[in-house]
Amino acid sequence: MKLRTLTLGLLSASALAFAAHAESITIATVNNGDMVRMQKLTDDFTKANPDIQLNWVTLEENVLRERVTTDIATKGGQYDVMTIGTYEVPIWAKQSWLLALDKLGDDYDAKDIIPAIAGGLSVDGKLYAAPFYGESSFVMYRKDLMEKAGLTMPDAPTWDFIKQAADKMTDRANGVNGVCLRGKAGWGENMAFLTAMSNSFGARWFDENWKPQFDQPEWKNTLQFYVDLMKADGPEGASSNGFNENLALFQQGKCGMWIDATVAASFVSDPKNSTVADKVGYALAPDNGLGKRGNWLWAWSLAIPAGTQKAEAAEKFVAWATSKHYAELVASKEGWANAPPGTRSSLYANPEYQKAAPFAKMTLDSINAADPTHPTVKPVPYVGVQFVAIPEFQGLGTTVGQLFSAALAGQSSVDDALKQAQDAATATMTEGGYIQ
Amino acid sequence: MARAVTTQHKTIATAAAWIVALLIFFPILYTVITSFKSEQEAIQGFNLFPSGTTESYSEVQAQSGYFKFFLNSVLLSVGSTILALLVAIPAAWSMAFSPTKRTKDILMWMLSTKMMPAVAVLFPIYLIFRDTGLLDSRIGLMIMLMLINLPIVVWMLYTYFREIPGEILEAARMDGASLWNEIVYVLTPMAVPGIASTMLLNIILAWNEAFWTIRLTTTEAAPLTAFISSFSSPQGLFWAKLSAASTLAIAPILIMGWFSQKQLVRGLTFGAVK
Numbered sequence: 001m002k003l004r005t006l007t008l009g010l011l012s013a014s015a016l017a018f019a020a021h022a023e024s025i026t027i028a029t030v031n032n033g034d035m036v037r038m039q040k041l042t043d044d045f046t047k048a049n050p051d052i053q054l055n056w057v058t059l060e061e062n063v064l065r066e067r068v069t070t071d072i073a074t075k076g077g078q079y080d081v082m083t084i085g086t087y088e089v090p091i092w093a094k095q096s097w098l099l100a101l102d103k104l105g106d107d108y109d110a111k112d113i114i115p116a117i118a119g120g121l122s123v124d125g126k127l128y129a130a131p132f133y134g135e136s137s138f139v140m141y142r143k144d145l146m147e148k149a150g151l152t153m154p155d156a157p158t159w160d161f162i163k164q165a166a167d168k169m170t171d172r173a174n175g176v177n178g179v180c181l182r183g184k185a186g187w188g189e190n191m192a193f194l195t196a197m198s199n200s201f202g203a204r205w206f207d208e209n210w211k212p213q214f215d216q217p218e219w220k221n222t223l224q225f226y227v228d229l230m231k232a233d234g235p236e237g238a239s240s241n242g243f244n245e246n247l248a249l250f251q252q253g254k255c256g257m258w259i260d261a262t263v264a265a266s267f268v269s270d271p272k273n274s275t276v277a278d279k280v281g282y283a284l285a286p287d288n289g290l291g292k293r294g295n296w297l298w299a300w301s302l303a304i305p306a307g308t309q310k311a312e313a314a315e316k317f318v319a320w321a322t323s324k325h326y327a328e329l330v331a332s333k334e335g336w337a338n339a340p341p342g343t344r345s346s347l348y349a350n351p352e353y354q355k356a357a358p359f360a361k362m363t364l365d366s367i368n369a370a371d372p373t374h375p376t377v378k379p380v381p382y383v384g385v386q387f388v389a390i391p392e393f394q395g396l397g398t399t400v401g402q403l404f405s406a407a408l409a410g411q412s413s414v415d416d417a418l419k420q421a422q423d424a425a426t427a428t429m430t431e432g433g434y435i436q
Numbered sequence: 437m438a439r440a441v442t443t444q445h446k447t448i449a450t451a452a453a454w455i456v457a458l459l460i461f462f463p464i465l466y467t468v469i470t471s472f473k474s475e476q477e478a479i480q481g482f483n484l485f486p487s488g489t490t491e492s493y494s495e496v497q498a499q500s501g502y503f504k505f506f507l508n509s510v511l512l513s514v515g516s517t518i519l520a521l522l523v524a525i526p527a528a529w530s531m532a533f534s535p536t537k538r539t540k541d542i543l544m545w546m547l548s549t550k551m552m553p554a555v556a557v558l559f560p561i562y563l564i565f566r567d568t569g570l571l572d573s574r575i576g577l578m579i580m581l582m583l584i585n586l587p588i589v590v591w592m593l594y595t596y597f598r599e600i601p602g603e604i605l606e607a608a609r610m611d612g613a614s615l616w617n618e619i620v621y622v623l624t625p626m627a628v629p630g631i632a633s634t635m636l637l638n639i640i641l642a643w644n645e646a647f648w649t650i651r652l653t654t655t656e657a658a659p660l661t662a663f664i665s666s667f668s669s670p671q672g673l674f675w676a677k678l679s680a681a682s683t684l685a686i687a688p689i690l691i692m693g694w695f696s697q698k699q700l701v702r703g704l705t706f707g708a709v710k
Contacts, residue, residue, distance in 0.1 A: 026654055026655060028654075030669070031666055031667060031668060031669040031672075031674065032669060032672065033669075033672050036499060039499075055654075055655040056500075056655075057654050057655055057658070057662075057666075058499075058500065058666035059650070059662070059665055059666060060665050060666070060668035061668075063650060063665055066651075067650070067651060070558065070559070070562055070651065071562075074559065074562055074563055074566055075566075076562065076566045076571055077566075078571055078572060078654045079654065244479075244669075244672070244673060244674075245479075247672075247673065248476075248479040248480070248673065251476070252480070267672065273475070273476060273673075
């Protein structure tokens with residue numbers, strides 16, 4: 001009995017002592033493959049920093065966005081590190097909600113971060129979030145079906161070529177659709193694709209005076225081309241397909257081409273889950289000869305809210321998770337192909353990575369081809385390739401996404417959808433005080 | 437005049453009841469079926485026969501420990517129910533046995549609070565929780581869940597109490613019972629079935645509450661609703677894992693409901709037919 005009491009006492013004393021020393025930081029994140037992998041590898045961090053404990057909160061993307069916004073706007077202090085995207089960083093940094101990341105250590109080598117990505121995460125030259133993985137979008141296509149159609153995919157195709165190839169590859173009797181594109185409504189779903197696509201058609205959301213531009217011919221050309229292409233060569237029920245639905249279709253061999261996130265390359269080329277793993281080729285997102293391609297730019301990044309009490313520990317963690325060392329750690333445990341892509345130039349210079357990831361060069365070229373500050377042909381007053389980095393965009397983008405999704409489903413005409421989009425955007429921008 | 441109930445009628449009624457029950461239960465059944473599929477199978481369209489793999493369950497368990505979330509769900513639902521009963525029994529007693537002109541209005545007003553969308557008060561509540569240090573605390577969430585379910589609890593108890601003849605309470609008073617003794621020794625034992633079914637329903641409502649339990653917690657107080665939410669993925673396939681997480685989350689409450697179905701049904705239909 002005495003021994004038990006003594007042991008218990010000693011255990012609680014040591015637990016108390018540990019608790020007194022250990023600082024715990026709370027990290028909010030999304031359930032992406034790369035994020036889940038990081039959670040498994042944190043032993044490497046806690047071994048080097050035994051005084052820091054990590055608590056993870058994983059949430060669905062939209063819930064995370066809402067949850068983190070509530071917390072940061074009220075200075076609730078529930079999170080010390082948060083996973084946010086290129087959309088939030090410029091807006092939040094301007095509100096002074098984020099700490100500038102200028103103390104990530106001497107060996108962090110911030111200059112190694114791919115310039116296009118760093119540009120999207122910086123305000124006035126200061127980095128406000130460290131990219132964990134970056135992505136653009138490109139064309140993934142079935143080499144075998146392309147060959148059967150008697151065509152050769154160029155490295156940098158045009159939209160006309162995509163249409164021609166899609167028409168030839170479509171074989172509905174055998175369940176093959178020429179092209180699979182996003183149709184599900186949402187600012188991060190169909191509007192990410194369509195906004196990026198519209199850039200290559202020379203369209204823009206707003207002119208220099210924030211006047212909505214859906215009544216301009218460039219948008220009409222974009223939407224008409226998209227709807228016609230999908231009607232002729234897209235899968236059935238495309239208006240409810242997002243990233244995951246198209247991924248499943250492509251993996252099952254039901255798509256000739258799929259234009260989507262570069263991160264999808266590692267899924268479609270994985271023989272465990274993909275029936276077409278050895279038949280996939282990659283090309284840059286299409287253009288129309290106007291000097292802009294239809295690819296986007298996104299980076300899931302780690303940021304530190306300005307209200308945290310544990311800035312130092314949070315900085316240590318962010319530096320670890322986005323370092324060159326972390327990429328090497330992943331490579332040593334799970335192979336180079338699984339290293340988080342799209343953030344550091346050094347990764348793309350690494351011959352081992354190039355060998356393990358056949359899509360590496362195309363990913364880097366795609367990322368470099370996107371410019372968040374000059375996304376489209378004409379000048380714009382906003383930052384963002386497939387979004388407009390203003391707080392109103394989430395709501396407005398989703399509304400417009402619903403209108404365009406309805407046009408794809410045949411519930412309304414392209415002209416009606418554009419007219420309603422113009423009205424909705426005008427109302428939002430007037431309410432927000434951007435225009436009179 | 438009594439209606440003749442033929443065997444044929446009975447059979448049709450039973451079959452209809454089964455069909456309706458199956459229709460209502462089907463989404464849950466399909467969730468369970470999907471949880472035993474691989475991710476590839478899960479997304480390949482409608483299929484009632486899974487390959488029987490349990491990989492989703494092991495992945496879900498490996499990714500985030502189930503038990504901590506489960507424990508929070510139990511504590512929150514039971515705790516908030518006890519709190520709600522402590523407040524609602526006296527409230528329902530006074531409304532049932534000493535009604536005033538405004539009692540009906542008060543009851544309606546209480547119910548009307550349920551008609552407001554929760555998100556409308558997210559910011560005020562979040563600020564109150566932040567300033568009182570209740571963010572991510574079990575006690576804060578218990579109070580929140582208690583307040584959300586209070587109108588329903590008061591309404592249900594009020595309906596049961598009204599079924600109890602006031603004369604019995606009067607007799608107790610004649611015998612010299614104090615107010616406390618009247619509620620504890622006379623009213624409560626007579627209303628046990630009603631209180632039990634109210635309790636069960638309230639536990640189920642609190643268990644399933646997913647707006648506040650996700651928004652007011654981070655790690656310490658997060659219940660199973662937060663556990664489920666963490667398996668939806670913006671990039672990658674997750675239907676089987678999400679189904680496994682949902683099955684694990686609803687299993688305890690489903691089992692509890694199964695065992696207490698008699699009380700539940702009795703409670704829910706009590707007072708419906710005079």
